[in-house]
Amino acid sequence: MKTKMRKKLIITYGIVLLILLLIQGLFIHYWYVRTLNDVGNNAMNISISVAKAINIDEYEKLITTKKRNDYFNQMQSYFRNVQMTTGVKYVYVEHQISKTQIEYIFDAEKDSFLEKDDNSTPEAHTTPHSFHTAVDSYSVWGTLITGYSPLINKDGEIIGAVGTDIDVSYFYQELLDNLFSISLYSCGMIALFCFLVYITLSQEIKERKQAQEMLTQSSLSLRNLLNNAGQGFLSFGENLRIDTEYSSECLKIFGYDLKNHLFPDVIFPEDIVQREFLTNVLRDVIKETDHTKQSILLSLLPEEITLDERFIHLDFRIIQTEHKEGSLAIMVILTDFTDKRCLEQQMEDERKILKMIVRVITERNNFIVTIHDYKHFCHNVLQEMLSASTPSHETVYECFRRIHTYKGNFSQLEMPHIEKHLNSLEDKLSELLKEPEDTETRAQLIALMSNAPLMEWLNQELNIINKTLGDWFLTDDIVVIVDETKLIELEEKIKEMFPTTEGQALIIELRRLRYKSFSDLLKPYQSYVLKLSELLEKHIHPMLISGGDILVNPGIYQSFAKTLVHVFRNALDHGIEPMEERIDQGKDEFGLIKCTIKREEDYLTLIISDDGRGININALREKAITKGIIDRETANRLADEKILAYIFHDDFSTNNRPNEISGYGMGLSAVKKELDRLGGYVEVKTKLHEGTALCFSIPIIEA
Amino acid sequence: MARILLVDDSAFIRRNLSTIFINMGHEIVGEASDGRQAYTEYSACRPDLVTMDVTMPYVDGIEAVRNILGGFPQAKIIMISTLNQKPHVYEAIKNGAKHYIIKPFTPEKVSEVVNLVLGMD
Numbered sequence: 001m002k003t004k005m006r007k008k009l010i011i012t013y014g015i016v017l018l019i020l021l022l023i024q025g026l027f028i029h030y031w032y033v034r035t036l037n038d039v040g041n042n043a044m045n046i047s048i049s050v051a052k053a054i055n056i057d058e059y060e061k062l063i064t065t066k067k068r069n070d071y072f073n074q075m076q077s078y079f080r081n082v083q084m085t086t087g088v089k090y091v092y093v094e095h096q097i098s099k100t101q102i103e104y105i106f107d108a109e110k111d112s113f114l115e116k117d118d119n120s121t122p123e124a125h126t127t128p129h130s131f132h133t134a135v136d137s138y139s140v141w142g143t144l145i146t147g148y149s150p151l152i153n154k155d156g157e158i159i160g161a162v163g164t165d166i167d168v169s170y171f172y173q174e175l176l177d178n179l180f181s182i183s184l185y186s187c188g189m190i191a192l193f194c195f196l197v198y199i200t201l202s203q204e205i206k207e208r209k210q211a212q213e214m215l216t217q218s219s220l221s222l223r224n225l226l227n228n229a230g231q232g233f234l235s236f237g238e239n240l241r242i243d244t245e246y247s248s249e250c251l252k253i254f255g256y257d258l259k260n261h262l263f264p265d266v267i268f269p270e271d272i273v274q275r276e277f278l279t280n281v282l283r284d285v286i287k288e289t290d291h292t293k294q295s296i297l298l299s300l301l302p303e304e305i306t307l308d309e310r311f312i313h314l315d316f317r318i319i320q321t322e323h324k325e326g327s328l329a330i331m332v333i334l335t336d337f338t339d340k341r342c343l344e345q346q347m348e349d350e351r352k353i354l355k356m357i358v359r360v361i362t363e364r365n366n367f368i369v370t371i372h373d374y375k376h377f378c379h380n381v382l383q384e385m386l387s388a389s390t391p392s393h394e395t396v397y398e399c400f401r402r403i404h405t406y407k408g409n410f411s412q413l414e415m416p417h418i419e420k421h422l423n424s425l426e427d428k429l430s431e432l433l434k435e436p437e438d439t440e441t442r443a444q445l446i447a448l449m450s451n452a453p454l455m456e457w458l459n460q461e462l463n464i465i466n467k468t469l470g471d472w473f474l475t476d477d478i479v480v481i482v483d484e485t486k487l488i489e490l491e492e493k494i495k496e497m498f499p500t501t502e503g504q505a506l507i508i509e510l511r512r513l514r515y516k517s518f519s520d521l522l523k524p525y526q527s528y529v530l531k532l533s534e535l536l537e538k539h540i541h542p543m544l545i546s547g548g549d550i551l552v553n554p555g556i557y558q559s560f561a562k563t564l565v566h567v568f569r570n571a572l573d574h575g576i577e578p579m580e581e582r583i584d585q586g587k588d589e590f591g592l593i594k595c596t597i598k599r600e601e602d603y604l605t606l607i608i609s610d611d612g613r614g615i616n617i618n619a620l621r622e623k624a625i626t627k628g629i630i631d632r633e634t635a636n637r638l639a640d641e642k643i644l645a646y647i648f649h650d651d652f653s654t655n656n657r658p659n660e661i662s663g664y665g666m667g668l669s670a671v672k673k674e675l676d677r678l679g680g681y682v683e684v685k686t687k688l689h690e691g692t693a694l695c696f697s698i699p700i701i702e703a
Numbered sequence: 704m705a706r707i708l709l710v711d712d713s714a715f716i717r718r719n720l721s722t723i724f725i726n727m728g729h730e731i732v733g734e735a736s737d738g739r740q741a742y743t744e745y746s747a748c749r750p751d752l753v754t755m756d757v758t759m760p761y762v763d764g765i766e767a768v769r770n771i772l773g774g775f776p777q778a779k780i781i782m783i784s785t786l787n788q789k790p791h792v793y794e795a796i797k798n799g800a801k802h803y804i805i806k807p808f809t810p811e812k813v814s815e816v817v818n819l820v821l822g823m824d
């Protein structure tokens with residue numbers, strides 16, 4: 001768009017300039033012609049006045065007599081006089097004697113009376129009026145302008161012509177004299193032209209200047225942004241040489257001026273193979289025209305490099321605009337993520353330690369046996385093996401086997417450091433095994449094994465365990481008590497350090513030590529119910545507990561679980577009928593009390609049901625009225641479920657006689673209180689003669 | 704639906720890929736456990752797509768790519784490789800393989816690459 005405008009402008013200027021030059025040329029030409037004319041006229045005028053001064057009769061006498069006389073002499077001096085006073089080159093009178101020849105009569109220059117000349121101007125003798133020639137009348141006398149005036153006798157015949165020659169140098173002199181005005185005029189023209197150009201250009205120049213300024217400003221602020229982005233930005237074209245413009249972070253990352261360095265050299269200064277690979281892929285990326293293939297190739301480029309122990313992330317982008325070489329360019333965004341990597345490494349290390357701690361706590365016996373065994377190997381077995389006289393390859397193999405086993409055991413215990421050391425030792429032993437056996441083998445084995453700080457490796461791990469759990473953990477006692485707060489601390493740390501799923505698995509493992517499954521909290525009631533049934537002379541099946549393998553913090557649920565004794569007592573006392581009654585009703589003679597535990601998202605549901613006589617809701621309603629808890633009107637209005645909820649009321653909790661028909665409710669207010677404390681709720685379902693179920697929903701609280 | 708030939712010396716990987724492809728609605732028309740077999744299988748069943756392990760016994764993946772494309776220039780081959788085998792993948796691509804998948808792969812990644820390659824001319 002802009003270049004088009006520019007072209008137009010240039011053409012316009014060209015045309016204007018051409019017109020101006022043409023005008024100038026025409027003007028000069030006109031001026032030249034005019035000056036020439038002036039000079040010619042001058043010559044002509046002189047000729048006219050000279051012609052007038054000539055006495056035609058005397059003249060005719062001269063041409064007929066062809067003899068010099070006084071008149072001739074008089075005129076000769078006149079002519080000389082005219083020549084002198086006017087400064088013309090020649091003044092003369094010529095008389096035509098044939099079509100091509102003349103003879104001179106008078107001549108200011110010298111006496112050339114009757115001298116013949118072939119170079120005449122014939123018009124001078126045929127034209128009855130005066131005229132002048134043009135400048136191109138070259139003659140042996142120089143370049144002249146001649147003004148002619150005819151001499152006409154009484155009969156009107158042309159009998160001669162006065163010629164006045166003015167040297168053209170005179171004309172040039174004239175021109176030179178006028179040069180100043182010509183130059184002035186030209187200067188004026190040029191100035192006018194320049195002014196015109198300036199007027200039209202000034203706006204554009206101004207705009208360009210502004211644009212340039214804005215560009216400089218924006219590129220400056222862009223550079224500022226890039227320099228402070230905390231990432232390195234650089235680019236290069238097909239020749240892979242880094243462009244001059246790169247962000248200052250690059251300088252920080254590489255420590256030297258990257259300008260014109262080959263990008264692959266900078267990235268892999270030492271690794272020739274990688275460097276070549278990078279070079280080839282980059283060249284192909286730039287050459288590739290298919291976008292899909294280009295992005296496939298791009299993805300093959302390295303994403304991370306290490307430079308002087310720093311981790312650099314590389315992000316390659318294709319710059320689709322044309323690079324200065326005419327091909328595509330590649331931009332690279334470099335991010336130093338060493339700090340992040342170190343932090344990750346630190347986190348990873350801590351995670352490993354936590355894993356190890358959990359593992360050694362949960363598998364303490366295994367742990368104690370393993371380290372015992374390992375210590376025994378280091379202190380005794382190894383020495384014996386090395387000093388024994390068994391063939392050396394066999395000894396190497398035995399060492400290899402042992403080390404391999406310990407590696408596996410420690411790996412099982414999540415002890416990463418010792419596992420790593422043993423792994424490399426194992427590799428060396430396996431190398432040794434590959435070599436043919438010779439006298440050196442034993443010496444090599446001894447060197448290898450005694451240079452390996454086997455105990456130090458173990459102690460490193462034990463120190464960590466000591467620091468976390470205390471040195472008592474490493475005693476040989478079969479049973480150790482781990483402080484609960486220590487376990488809680490560990491759990492908190494795991495939650496912090498691990499992503500959810502992985503941490504959850506570890507936490508569950510750890511909680512097995514501290515947490516109980518909810519059903520375990522109910523298990524003591526199995527024997528309690530049995531004993532109580534004997535006391536109350538009721539016959540029941542063993543209590544069933546189903547589900548409930550949900551780990552809970554016993555500290556939180558213990559007191560609630562303890563109050564459940566009232567629920568079981570109620571079920572047995574007021575729910576399960578005596579055997580005879582059950583038989584009469586066609587029921588199983590043995591009553592059944594069931595606990596069903598389920599997890600529903602964040603809630604745990606516990607249903608304690610019996611297949612006894614159920615709760616007589618009407619009797620319950622009456623009792624509520626009698627006890628003055630509600631008035632009759634309210635009682636009649638309330639739905640059965642609402643009435644049933646009164647069994648948890650304080651006033652229902654006391655003074656119930658056993659086997660009383662509406663006795664259900666004894667002590668249940670305590671259960672409700674604990675339930676409220678946990679934020680749970682309860683629902684009572686009952687059917688007369690069929691049984692009662694208390695359905696508890698309890699939030700699962702972890703802390 | 705495409706007809707696919709699996710080339711990998713690991714039966715585990717073959718089974719893995721096979722499950723993914725069948726779930727995607729493709730058909731497995733052949734399996735090979737080395738580069739030599741790959742060529743024979745290709746000639747026999749002319750699949751729409753080949754997945755090719757890089758490292759295999761006898762004739763490796765790159766050689767197999769060269770062989771197959773030598774005989775069947777229109778063959779679409781996807782390389783299966785580990786992260787540190789990128790230079791090999793590059794060589795395979797230079798030899799005409801269309802794309803690559805890095806192990807361990809997810810069904811999403813496999814599906815993305817396969818659909819891309821099947822869409823190529």
